Amino acid sequence: MTVNIVVVGSIALDTVSTPKGKRDRVLGGSAVYFSTVVSYFTRVGLVGVCGRDFGNENIQFLKDHSVDLEGFEQVDGLTFNWNGSYSDDFGDATTHSTCLNVFQSFDPKLPASYASTPYLFLANIHPALQLKVIERVKAPKLVALDTMNFWIEGALPDLKKALPRVDVLFLNRQEAYMLSGTKKLVSAYKKLLEMGPKRVVIKLGELGAMTATQSETFFVPAFPCPNLSDPTGAGDSFAGGFMGYLAQTGETSEIGFRRAMLYGTVMGSFTVEQFGLDSYNTLVNKSI
Amino acid sequence: MTVNIVVVGSIALDTVSTPKGKRDRVLGGSAVYFSTVVSYFTRVGLVGVCGRDFGNENIQFLKDHSVDLEGFEQVDGLTFNWNGSYSDDFGDATTHSTCLNVFQSFDPKLPASYASTPYLFLANIHPALQLKVIERVKAPKLVALDTMNFWIEGALPDLKKALPRVDVLFLNRQEAYMLSGTKKLVSAYKKLLEMGPKRVVIKLGELGAMTATQSETFFVPAFPCPNLSDPTGAGDSFAGGFMGYLAQTGETSEIGFRRAMLYGTVMGSFTVEQFGLDSYNTLVNKSI
Numbered sequence: 001m002t003v004n005i006v007v008v009g010s011i012a013l014d015t016v017s018t019p020k021g022k023r024d025r026v027l028g029g030s031a032v033y034f035s036t037v038v039s040y041f042t043r044v045g046l047v048g049v050c051g052r053d054f055g056n057e058n059i060q061f062l063k064d065h066s067v068d069l070e071g072f073e074q075v076d077g078l079t080f081n082w083n084g085s086y087s088d089d090f091g092d093a094t095t096h097s098t099c100l101n102v103f104q105s106f107d108p109k110l111p112a113s114y115a116s117t118p119y120l121f122l123a124n125i126h127p128a129l130q131l132k133v134i135e136r137v138k139a140p141k142l143v144a145l146d147t148m149n150f151w152i153e154g155a156l157p158d159l160k161k162a163l164p165r166v167d168v169l170f171l172n173r174q175e176a177y178m179l180s181g182t183k184k185l186v187s188a189y190k191k192l193l194e195m196g197p198k199r200v201v202i203k204l205g206e207l208g209a210m211t212a213t214q215s216e217t218f219f220v221p222a223f224p225c226p227n228l229s230d231p232t233g234a235g236d237s238f239a240g241g242f243m244g245y246l247a248q249t250g251e252t253s254e255i256g257f258r259r260a261m262l263y264g265t266v267m268g269s270f271t272v273e274q275f276g277l278d279s280y281n282t283l284v285n286k287s288i
Numbered sequence: 289m290t291v292n293i294v295v296v297g298s299i300a301l302d303t304v305s306t307p308k309g310k311r312d313r314v315l316g317g318s319a320v321y322f323s324t325v326v327s328y329f330t331r332v333g334l335v336g337v338c339g340r341d342f343g344n345e346n347i348q349f350l351k352d353h354s355v356d357l358e359g360f361e362q363v364d365g366l367t368f369n370w371n372g373s374y375s376d377d378f379g380d381a382t383t384h385s386t387c388l389n390v391f392q393s394f395d396p397k398l399p400a401s402y403a404s405t406p407y408l409f410l411a412n413i414h415p416a417l418q419l420k421v422i423e424r425v426k427a428p429k430l431v432a433l434d435t436m437n438f439w440i441e442g443a444l445p446d447l448k449k450a451l452p453r454v455d456v457l458f459l460n461r462q463e464a465y466m467l468s469g470t471k472k473l474v475s476a477y478k479k480l481l482e483m484g485p486k487r488v489v490i491k492l493g494e495l496g497a498m499t500a501t502q503s504e505t506f507f508v509p510a511f512p513c514p515n516l517s518d519p520t521g522a523g524d525s526f527a528g529g530f531m532g533y534l535a536q537t538g539e540t541s542e543i544g545f546r547r548a549m550l551y552g553t554v555m556g557s558f559t560v561e562q563f564g565l566d567s568y569n570t571l572v573n574k575s576i
Contacts, residue, residue, distance in 0.1 A: 088471070089470070089472055090471075091471065091473055125476030182377070183376070183377030183378075183379065184377055184378055184494060184516070185495070186494070186512045186513065186514050186516075187496050187514070190514070204495060206472060206473050207473070207492060207495050207496075208473070208507065210509065217512055218497065220508030221498065221507030224474045224505055225474065226474050226475070226478070228472070228474075242388075246543075262348075
């Protein structure tokens with residue numbers, strides 16, 4: 001089965017502490033969360049790098065989810081490790097350490113068979129690398145990009161070069177404020193759209209998410225999760241549900257994008273109900 | 289025409305500075321915002337007190353909106369004055385001074401004709417006074433109460449006595465977190481409902497508002513206002529649209545409450561588009 005959507009991003013082993021417990025070196029990373037979620041919708045290829053410490057059970061987990069691993073590299077060294085904790089209110093994470101390890105010199109190699117992928121998700125990596133990947137893909141139907149404060153502060157010129165090539169820009173509220181230089185949502189999304197992306201999706205955590213184009217705005221509340229366990233990966237899972245739905249259906253209408261926001265919301269809620277990717281050990285899509 | 293809804297709250301002259309300009313001693317106060325908005329829906333009575341400096345043009349404004357003034361008192365002294373400013377991002381207001389003046393000894397006198405009012409809104413005053421008013425009203429259909437951090441910190445036992453008597457509790461997000469002792473929306477509204485109100489409405493500013501009962505939750509986004517001028521009174525205007533719609537229609541269904549959330553949203557957006565109550569100099573309800 002040909003790959004319908006490709007994600008380029010991080011593969012990680014996360015050490016996470018939340019009010020509900022603590023887990024050490026569990027499978028994580030933006031490309032892993034995204035591809036796992038997308039696997040419930042359509043055939044997805046993961047481009048990323050891990051180290052020799054990346055356990056076979058993790059590779060097996062991806063294979064069990066039919067994630068295509070042609071662009072998956074395992075190299076000498078250690079896997080990217082993020083060590084963080086969430087306070088009692090599950091607000092912003094506190095990062096204790098970020099060991100990039102093999103991810104530091106990540107130079108995404110897009111397999112030739114991925115060059116004509118219709119859907120591309122550039123998870124949170126250096127915008128110069130994101131741009132490089134965009135340039136390797138021929139005539140994609142939809143390119144989406146996620147970024148973060150680190151790149152907005154440290155690689156703004158590259159990010160500004162990438163944005164006009166992007167159909168959907170994903171950010172959270174703080175990142176939207178930072179990149180737009182304004183602190184009101186209405187003015188933020190207008191300024192972000194002026195930077196080139198056709199559509200902006202702003203993730204608002206427990207308050208949901210909103211999307212805007214030059215002519216449309218749409219807001220979706222969060223699915224209320226009384227059993228929140230671990231917010232890690234919520235954003236990439238949202239993007240996975242959003243992009244997975246679009247890639248599965250080929251939808252390009254405004255209504256289709258709004259429905260994609262709902263799929264993103266639902267998939268994000270699955271992720272945060274358990275630690276890491278545990279929810280996807282049991283989740284089954286009965287419709288495919 | 290009999291009064292259908294009664295509000296008890298503040299009458300103020302506000303000195304407000306926002307990125308869009310500055311106004312000195314303009315008509316304001318929770319009961320004034322609320323009753324002005326409700327006047328677009330149904331007959332409303334205002335119970336409040338002002339001083340001798342309260343200009344006739346302000347009384348005329350209320351009369352022009354057919355606000356019933358039987359419970360409106362003008363006494364010796366100065367009117368409550370709030371002096372505050374909003375930063376560039378129109379976030380939380382900075383209070384420069386709060387001169388309670390005649391409002392300090394406000395002891396709401398409910399006219400006998402208001403004792404059988406079906407709808408009652410207790411705007412943000414001391415919870416002991418709110419409780420006193422509740423006890424004077426015979427068999428109301430719906431009692432709503434607004435409060436703030438000042439009372440949550442300083443008059444919690446009184447507030448806790450009032451809450452079980454309340455059908456709808458209005459608060460903003462920070463107040464909801466403070467009163468519930470939690471910092472997640474889902475856990476906050478559950479804890480607030482345990483304190484006695486049948487329904488909670490949490491106002492989320494530019495992100496909209498949510499409402500919850502023991503069995504239902506509903507979320508409404510804000511109406512995007514690119515021409516935000518002055519956020520003062522947004523919350524009381526939201527409550528006004530919400531309560532005005534319910535009082536006008538007699539709706540008691542869940543769908544009715546959801547529709548009330550939309551009316552609240554729309555009326556709040558009218559208020560913030562201009563300074564103070566300026567929007568209501570020109571706004572006309574063509575349906576009544």
